[in-house]
Amino acid sequence: MDIPNLSNPTVISKSISKTALLLISILSLSFGFWGSRFVNTSKTINQISTPNILISNPDSLTSSSQIVVNKLYGNLSKAFKDTAIGTIEKGSINGEGTHILNRAGGATQRASLTSSVVDLDLFVGKKVEVKGETNASTKTSWLLDVGTIKIIE
Numbered sequence: 119m120d121i122p123n124l125s126n127p128t129v130i131s132k133s134i135s136k137t138a139l140l141l142i143s144i145l146s147l148s149f150g151f152w153g154s155r156f157v158n159t160s161k162t163i164n165q166i167s168t169p170n171i172l173i174s175n176p177d178s179l180t181s182s183s184q185i186v187v188n189k190l191y192g193n194l195s196k197a198f199k200d201t202a203i204g205t206i207e208k209g210s211i212n213g214e215g216t217h218i219l220n221r222a223g224g225a226t227q228r229a230s231l232t233s234s235v236v237d238l239d240l241f242v243g244k245k246v247e248v249k250g251e252t253n254a255s256t257k258t259s260w261l262l263d264v265g266t267i268k269i270i271e
Contacts, residue, residue, distance in 0.1 A: 213257060217239075244271070
């Protein structure tokens, strides 16, 4: 009966470390995947009040006289990545949108606006910051679906 030579531990440790590393990787990925399925990360925000900023429900607005500077109006349950600042006017660019956002830089910087969340007629003639999602358009350079709007001046 031959007794294996145990004086060379590098062969055993290499095979154990590769196996252990593989096992740890598989377990980590599994726990991370399944853990993310059980943790609810979405948060619904109905109304938040901070200094000089009040986030309101757009359905409560009935006239432009109720609109206040530095109030944020619109849908807050979704984060919007596109932002623009300008003055809103009624009309469309080449038939796209219901309103136009006149931005600094002249006619080439104008954006067509639409919104199913906010009544843009209430903000005509006001300098605003709008946030929303860009939509594809072949008739205008920028078609923005407005999700939130805040009066600057």
